[in-house]
Amino acid sequence: MERNQVFFDENRESLNQLEKRLDLGRREFLQFCSTVAATMGLPAGAEAAIAKAVETAKRPSVIWLHFQECTGCSESLLRAEHPTLEKLILDVISLDYHETLMAAAGHQAEAARKDAMKANKGKYILVVEGAIPVKDDGIYCKIGGKKAINLVKECAADAAAVIAIGSCASWGGMPSTDPNPTGASSVAEVLGKPVVTIPGCPPNPYNFLATVVHFLTFGKFPEVDKLGRPKFAYGRLIHENCERRAHFDAGRFAMEFGDAGHRQGYCLYKLGCKGPETYANCSAIGFGDAGENNWPVGCGHPCIGCSEKGVGFTKPIHQVAKMLNVTPPLQYPRIVEEQGKAASFASAAAVAAIAGAAAGAAVMLTRNLGLSHAAQEAKKADSDSAGKEKV
Amino acid sequence: MRKARNTRIEIMTNPSQASVASHAPAPLGGSLITPTTLICGVLIAIMLAVLAVRFFLGLGAVTNLNDGYPWGIWVVVDVIIGSAFACGGFSVAMLVYIFNRGEYHPLVRPALLASLFGYTLAGAGVIFDLGRWWNFWHIFSPSYWNPNSVMFEVAVCISLYIIVMWIEFSPAFLEQFGKYEVKKKLNKMLYIFVALGTVLPMMHQSSLGTLLVVMGVQINPLWATPLEPLLYLLTAITMGYAVVLFESCVASTGYRRKLETRLLTPMAKVMLGFLVAYLLVRIGDLVVRGALPHAFQASLEALMFWIETACFAAPLLLIGSEANRRNPARLFLAGMLLMLGGALLRLNGFLIGYETGDGFHYFPALPELLVTVGMFSVEVLGYIIITRRFPVLPREATTH
Numbered sequence: 001m002e003r004n005q006v007f008f009d010e011n012r013e014s015l016n017q018l019e020k021r022l023d024l025g026r027r028e029f030l031q032f033c034s035t036v037a038a039t040m041g042l043p044a045g046a047e048a049a050i051a052k053a054v055e056t057a058k059r060p061s062v063i064w065l066h067f068q069e070c071t072g073c074s075e076s077l078l079r080a081e082h083p084t085l086e087k088l089i090l091d092v093i094s095l096d097y098h099e100t101l102m103a104a105a106g107h108q109a110e111a112a113r114k115d116a117m118k119a120n121k122g123k124y125i126l127v128v129e130g131a132i133p134v135k136d137d138g139i140y141c142k143i144g145g146k147k148a149i150n151l152v153k154e155c156a157a158d159a160a161a162v163i164a165i166g167s168c169a170s171w172g173g174m175p176s177t178d179p180n181p182t183g184a185s186s187v188a189e190v191l192g193k194p195v196v197t198i199p200g201c202p203p204n205p206y207n208f209l210a211t212v213v214h215f216l217t218f219g220k221f222p223e224v225d226k227l228g229r230p231k232f233a234y235g236r237l238i239h240e241n242c243e244r245r246a247h248f249d250a251g252r253f254a255m256e257f258g259d260a261g262h263r264q265g266y267c268l269y270k271l272g273c274k275g276p277e278t279y280a281n282c283s284a285i286g287f288g289d290a291g292e293n294n295w296p297v298g299c300g301h302p303c304i305g306c307s308e309k310g311v312g313f314t315k316p317i318h319q320v321a322k323m324l325n326v327t328p329p330l331q332y333p334r335i336v337e338e339q340g341k342a343a344s345f346a347s348a349a350a351v352a353a354i355a356g357a358a359a360g361a362a363v364m365l366t367r368n369l370g371l372s373h374a375a376q377e378a379k380k381a382d383s384d385s386a387g388k389e390k391v
Numbered sequence: 392m393r394k395a396r397n398t399r400i401e402i403m404t405n406p407s408q409a410s411v412a413s414h415a416p417a418p419l420g421g422s423l424i425t426p427t428t429l430i431c432g433v434l435i436a437i438m439l440a441v442l443a444v445r446f447f448l449g450l451g452a453v454t455n456l457n458d459g460y461p462w463g464i465w466v467v468v469d470v471i472i473g474s475a476f477a478c479g480g481f482s483v484a485m486l487v488y489i490f491n492r493g494e495y496h497p498l499v500r501p502a503l504l505a506s507l508f509g510y511t512l513a514g515a516g517v518i519f520d521l522g523r524w525w526n527f528w529h530i531f532s533p534s535y536w537n538p539n540s541v542m543f544e545v546a547v548c549i550s551l552y553i554i555v556m557w558i559e560f561s562p563a564f565l566e567q568f569g570k571y572e573v574k575k576k577l578n579k580m581l582y583i584f585v586a587l588g589t590v591l592p593m594m595h596q597s598s599l600g601t602l603l604v605v606m607g608v609q610i611n612p613l614w615a616t617p618l619e620p621l622l623y624l625l626t627a628i629t630m631g632y633a634v635v636l637f638e639s640c641v642a643s644t645g646y647r648r649k650l651e652t653r654l655l656t657p658m659a660k661v662m663l664g665f666l667v668a669y670l671l672v673r674i675g676d677l678v679v680r681g682a683l684p685h686a687f688q689a690s691l692e693a694l695m696f697w698i699e700t701a702c703f704a705a706p707l708l709l710i711g712s713e714a715n716r717r718n719p720a721r722l723f724l725a726g727m728l729l730m731l732g733g734a735l736l737r738l739n740g741f742l743i744g745y746e747t748g749d750g751f752h753y754f755p756a757l758p759e760l761l762v763t764v765g766m767f768s769v770e771v772l773g774y775i776i777i778t779r780r781f782p783v784l785p786r787e788a789t790t791h
Binding site for chain 1 (some may be wrong): 411451455456457458459537586641644650708710716717719720721723724727750751752753756757758761764
């Protein structure tokens with residue numbers, strides 16, 4: 001209680017200012033901070049640090065580049081159902097250059113990018129959305145007369161950090177699918193150094209937001225794996241936290257769309273679900289702020305592995321996934337618990353017959369033994385009396 | 392027939408047999424093909440057919456076993472009751488060797504033979520009931536042992552006892568095959584096996600009762616007592632003598648031999664002694680635990696309890712007096728009732744008085760019954776073959 005009072009001081013000036021600035025209730029704001037902290041799996045108290053950082057820190061300048069992509073990543077951030085999310089995004093960061101969002105156009109836009117880079121040299125965050133074509137000297141994508149490959153190198157040179165958002169920027173994504181006519185490449189490949197990647201098509205907006213907020217709060221990015229993916233979001237297979245996992249373990253599979261198993265929400269593994277070979281937290285946090293179950297598998301479609309290189313846009317959607325841990329057997333033992341049957345006519349009759357035969361035999365044997373005993377006794381009595389007569 | 396005659400001549404002409412006492416064991420001879428052996432053969436063939444199905448398709452294919460009743464008649468009748476019926480050898484050996492009553496010696500071999508079959512079949516019966524029967528050899532491998540388990544105690548004791556009994560009984564085979572040197576050597580060490588043959592059954596017969604203690608509240612209060620091991624031991628000894636009475640009466644009728652009443656009458660008195668001890672412990676335990684009211688409820692368990700108790704009490708009336716103990720009909724009937732009582736004590740505890748939760752039922756399936764019947768047929772057939780071909784039953788003084 002005490003700690004909450006210290007951190008969430010209701011009369012805090014910065015909180016009041018934020019409330020006015022964003023036209024946002026403080027309850028909603030604190031909910032947002034808690035959600036972001038929980039998404040990253042941060043310990044208790046982090047939400048308060050995040051709240052403080054968002055309230056007071058100077059918004060970092062962000063330059064957002066688009067290359068070979070569909071703008072779905074930006075859309076997913078803006079179309080999040082949470083009513084104030086887009087406000088928050090734009091409050092948390094100072095989006096100085098974003099081709100689809102900025103009002104400016106043409107030379108004006110390019111000038112804004114150059115100004116921002118100059119003013120925040122060494123401090124701005126570069127976000128790249130989309131793959132970069134490198135084939136034929138990179139002539140397949142140009143913006144403002146500059147080739148994508150040169151643009152990304154120029155912007156990355158003075159950036160404090162580079163984030164690749166979406167599968168295209170992270171590992172090539174859909175544009176890099178064989179035969180990859182433009183030589184679509186990831187940001188890391190072009191820059192020749194590792195960058196933070198938020199793969200997905202589109203990625204969950206909270207994974208991006210949480211990464212940025214972490215940078216804002218703690219001055220560094222969260223821990224990443226060898227592919228540059230934040231571990232809080234991409235540390236586990238979708239399969240591990242899937243709500244249909246129990247069906248997988250019990251061997252209950254939907255075999256085709258609309259069959260009885262599919263209608264009952266059985267596991268989609270045999271329809272080609274790539275959850276078992278795709279690292280992402282879709283199954284844990286859902287998608288689009290519309291509540292749990294609102295993600296591809298929750299809606300009844302197998303995961304296509306959009307965030308995983310070599311899986312999404314590479315393997316056929318209905319090809320059965322390669323199991324990274326346990327492969328299900330072809331057959332399962334029956335899970336019906338037999339409770340036994342009452343006596344059948346045959347078995348009851350058999351028991352009665354055995355009992356009857358045993359009783360009959362026992363009676364006959366007893367009678368015979370009794371008769372021979374009686375005869376013996378009589379004989380003995382005879383000989384006894386005969387002996388007496390002799391005497 | 393010819394072979395039998397030959398072997399008898401061989402024994403008679405053997406110099407070391409010249410001094411045998413008039414009641415020394417001898418093969419009966421006679422044909423092995425009789426209506427009884429033929430019926431047994433058919434029943435055994437049916438059993439083997441059922442077992443073939445069981446070993447290929449699993450327990451579910453031939454039994455009514457389920458999660459609530461993992462033990463059916465193959466365990467309760469073939470193993471638990473079967474091994475109690477096989478206590479004749481142990482009971483008589485205890486009388487002869489521990490209480491030093493040498494006069495009962497002629498009863499040892501036939502009793503031991505019945506025990507040998509009973510236990511060997513009980514051991515085989517366990518394998519039929521094991522889900523993963525191919526792992527049965529684990530009991531002989533110390534790395535698989537769990538010495539804290541009651542089942543382990545039972546399994547190890549029974550396995551060892553079967554081996555010990557074959558050694559105890561081996562003189563009969565050695566005599567028949569003329570290996571007198573080996574028999575002489577074995578005789579010097581036989582006391583060890585005789586001692587083991589008395590201790591081991593006491594251990595596992597009581598542990599079979601401990602199995603019920605372990606099952607706790609699933610057992611009806613009429614049979615759920617910490618004294619169960621003592622009750623099982625006392626009834627096993629009593630049933631041992633009862634089986635000898637039964638077997639002697641049946642063998643004398645079947646083979647048209649004179650009944651050894653002079654031995655059976657005093658032995659029946661010993662048996663009654665153990666029976667009285669058992670009844671005192673049984674009734675005392677029910678009273679002390681306050682379980683007696685359960686016997687007066689209108690339930691199947693209460694009915695079975697009274698039938699069981701009647702089977703135990705009736706012999707006291709039947710052969711209570713010395714004169715009645717001389718009547719073979721009464722001895723036979725008393726032996727039968729005690730075997731039935733002991734069998735019911737076990738059946739009631741393990742199956743009828745066992746309640747594992749709502750919805751579970753068990754009644755043996757026909758194939759299950761056929762296997763149990765087949766097992767008893769093996770016992771009868773084996774007994775006939777061995778008594779006709781090997782020196783087991785005492786020589787009939789009047790026929791020579």
